[in-house]
Amino acid sequence: MEQAKDFKDVTIVLAEDDDGHAELVIETLKEAGIWNEIVRLRDGDEALAFFFGAREREPRYEPGRAYLLLLDIRMPRVNGVQVLDRIKNDEHLQHMPVIMLTTTDDPREVERCYQLGCNNYITKPVAFPAFTEALRRLGLFLLIMKVPRLKT
Amino acid sequence: MNTTHTRFTSARWPIAGAALLVLCITGGACLFYSQQRRLILEDAEKELSAVADLKVHQIEQWRADRLADAGVVMESPLLVEAVARWLAQPDSEPIEYVLTRFRGIAQHKGYTNILLLDTNGAVRLALNSTCVEADHEGLALMSDASAARTPLMTDLHEPPGSAVPHLSVVAPLFRQQGGATVTVAAVMLVIDPSRFLYPLIQSWPMPGASAETLLVRREEGAVLFLNELRHRTGTAMRLAIPLSETNVPAVQAVLGHEGMFRGLDYRGVDVLSATRRIPGSPWFMVSKVDADEALAAWQQRAGLILGATFALLAATLACAGWLWQRTRRRHFQRLYVSESQRTRAEQAREELLRTLRDRNEEMENLLYVSSHDLRSPLVNIHGFSQRLGKAATELSSIIDSAVSLEALRDSALPVVRERIPASLGYITTSAAKMDSLISGLLKLSRLGRMPLTPVELDMNKLIASVIVNLTHQATQAHAAVSAGPLPPCAGDEAQISQVFTNLVDNAIKYGCGDRRLEIRITGRIENALAVYCVEDNGPGIARDHQEGVWGLFARLDPQGPVAGEGLGLTVVKRIVQRHCGRVWLESDQGRGSRFFVALPRQKRPEGIA
Incomplete structure (x- = not known):
């Protein structure tokens, strides 16, 4: 599997329906030193369109590039678990790291995501210091992560 | 004679030059080779450490959350009151309330059973009546927990008559009685580690064929493996390796080694590992990967380096030969440089994932949904309040350092006109959202209580x-x-x-x-x-x-x-x-x-x- 040379080349895809959360996540990741290109998608439908939509549609992923998906669970229409399921069952996308980023710590939900093959599960704590701490750890982790390029 | 001598020396210099070049190339290749090997090892070490740190933090968090659940039970005066009343008069009413509370906690926090124990340690009530025996580990903790007035967690263990490991949290219940605090009972929350803890340990965040994390603890001169392993089954709470085998990473972990370690794992395979202690618990974490896999990229690179070195050497020799031959003016010969072939072994790993089970009924999920939906705006309120705080600090330093009214205006305006209103906007919207969610929940709950005629x-x-x-x-x-x-x-x-x-x-x-x-x-x-x-x-x-x-x-x-x-x-x-x-x-x-x-x-x- 070919890997991205540098984590800077990895595009972070953030699927998050709440504008406030998206802004906080992006800002905190930047504070943790993650300056990668970030694509923000507003719900599960947009996430499915990004990864499975018609080629000429924008925005859509480019094969041959490396992506990392931060996925919220509770989103209108198609939820994050459904998106995770599609991705982990697709031969082109299954090796893309998917990190669930959600307010739910329901053990059934966590269990289900791990079963489907999510690469990590991070709960957004309500208290802000804990929230930034969780994201900071995620940032440190991302910096050393090896992200495969998506098959062409 | 003269011409022969000239011919002889001029025929020699290409050989000397070639010998020097060969030496340089070989030396350079060796240096490059060892440097690449070091880089790859460092990479593998970073990855192992990062995974270990992440998991240790998540397990710590998980333990803290479970103790917090027990804390909530301890601090529910209604529940404590109901339990006390029922223990005093077992036929009285509040038992249904206690059971409902227990059921809610079990369902939404994922406990397999909840037991109510009296002060003598006898089980008086069990949510899941197929298992009504309290385990010794939990009972042993009861008096400690009651003396410390805090919930405590047992270690992983196999309860009597069952081969399924579990652990439990003991929460003593207290009541004020005549000015003194009296222990009324204890609640034991029973956890099935296969629901969250094991998957958390077993999942590896990056694709790989051999990497895994293990949870171990020290037990009577040996290290005991607490979870199912990736390369061998039936190991949870069964596999133990004596502490004398110090080349095993898990042994190193329980002996207090924290950091990188290269040794042989439980299969006797050469592995790279990172070991950590999990604070606040008797557990240690080992994240490890087969040296073969970690070094696979290096082996590929080594092949390339070797190939390139040979190609360079062959080219040097060819050039030298060609020069030599040209000086001798004997005959031309072309050497064909052999091509090294790269072989690529690709392992296709097909994972069949289980199809989606039907989601639980929405009313069952009421608590879960509402807690998520209420938490979501709360995250915003917290987050953007923090940002308001930052803006205030910034404004105050702008004011302190402003040299003129103009300068003050220029640096303060974007904060006052854009950032503060934006944060306030998020806070107000989130508060309004919480309000509408809460009224919706009230409406639903009223609906549930409305009599049907x-x-x-x-x-x-x-x-x-x-x-x-x-x-x-x-x-x-x-x-x-x-x-x-x-x-x-x-x-x-x-x-x-x-x-x-x-x-x-x-x-x-x-x-x-x-x-x-x-x-x-x-x-x-x-x-x-x-x-x-x-x-x-x-x-x-x-x-x-x-x-x-x-x-x-x-x-x-x-x-x-x-x-x-x-x-x-x-x-x-x-x-x-x-x-x-x-x-x-x-x-x-x-x-x-x-x-x-x-x-x-x-x-x-x-x-x-």
Whole structure:
């Protein structure tokens, strides 16, 4: 599997329906030193369109590039678990790291995501210091992560 | 003679030059080779450390959350009161309340059982009555927990008569009695590690064939493996390796080594590992990967380096030979440089993932959904309050350092005009969202408590009045609403009327764009049920979304033009279920939807639940 040379080349895809959360996540990741290109998608439908939509549609992923998906669970229409399921069952996308980023710590939900093959599960704590701490750890982790390029 | 001598020396210099070059190339290649090997090892070490740190933090967090659950139980005065009263008089009432609380905690926090123990350690109440024996580990902790007035967690262990490891949290319950604090009882929350803890340990965040993390603890001169391993089964709480085998990373971990270690794992395979202690627990974490896999990239690179070195050497020799031959002016010869072949071994790992199980019923998820939905705005309120705080600090330093009014204005304006209002905007929106969620929840909970008075309903009359009440909305949307002859059914008049009002109102709200909206209500009899159908020619619902529409606070397009709190269909489903009926929908996207409501035709003699 070919890997991205540098984590800077990895595009972070953030699927998050709440504008406030998206802004906080992006800002905190930047504070943790993650300056990668970030694509923000507003719900599960947009996430499915990004990864499975018609080629000429924008925005859509480019094969041959490396992506990392931060996925919220509770989103209108198609939820994050459904998106995770599609991705982990697709031969082109299954090796893309998917990190669930959600307010739910329901053990059934966590269990289900791990079963489907999510690469990590991070709960957004309500208290802000804990929230930034969780994201900071995620940032440190991302910096050393090896992200495969998506098959062409 | 002279010419022969010249010819002889000039024939020698290419050989000397070539020998020097060969030396340089070989030396350079060796240096490069070892440097690459070091880089790859460092990479593998970083990855192992990062994974170990991440998991250690997550396990710490998980333990803290479980103790917090127990804390909530300890600090529920109503629960403690109910337990105390019931223990004093076992026939009295509050037992149902205690059981309901226990059931809620077990279901939403994922405990397999909850036991209530009296001060002597005897089990008085078990949520899951198939297992009513308290384990020794838990009992042993009871007095400690009660003395420390804090919940404590047992280690992983196998309970008597079961081969399934578990652990539990012991929460002592206290009550004020005559100025003194008295232990009343203890609650034991039983955790099945295979539901969260094991998957958390076993999942490796990056694709790889051999990497894994292990949880171990020290036990009587050996290290005990606490989870199922990736390369061997039946190991949880079974596999133990004596501490004398110090080349095993797990042994190193329990001996206090923290950091990188290269050794042999439980299979005797050469592995790279990172070891950590998990603070606040007797556990240690080992993250490891087969040296073969970690070094695979290096082996590939080594092959390339070797190939390139050979190619360079061959080229040097060819050049030297060519020069040598040219000086001797004997004959030309071309050397063909052999090509090294790279072989690529690709392992196809196909993982078959289990298909989606049906999601739990929405009412079961009420707590979960509302806690998520309420938490979500809370995250914003916290986060943006923090940002307001930052803005205030920034403003104060701007004021302190401003040299002129102009300068103050220039640096303070963006903060005051943009950042503060933006943060305030998020906070107000989130607060409003919480408010509407809470009123929605109250509405639902009121609905659940409302008494049902089922009567024989003339549905033709009931639907006609529903249509009359919605005339205004229908006219505005240019919708035609009609009803066919409808069979009667049994139900609570106000609530059944609410069901059809919500369905018709939804059809009107979501409209149909350019064509004229037609809504038709029909009915038929199927055995003991009267089945009604509300059909529209509106936008329809995509297959992917059909299941979700009944969910609490589910809205197809929250940013869209249709207002609402996402409660309409939840209420419909709730009411129909209370009438022992059934709801479902059929829809073709772009062509319309059919919502079906099946209700009993006759009142049940024992009354409707």
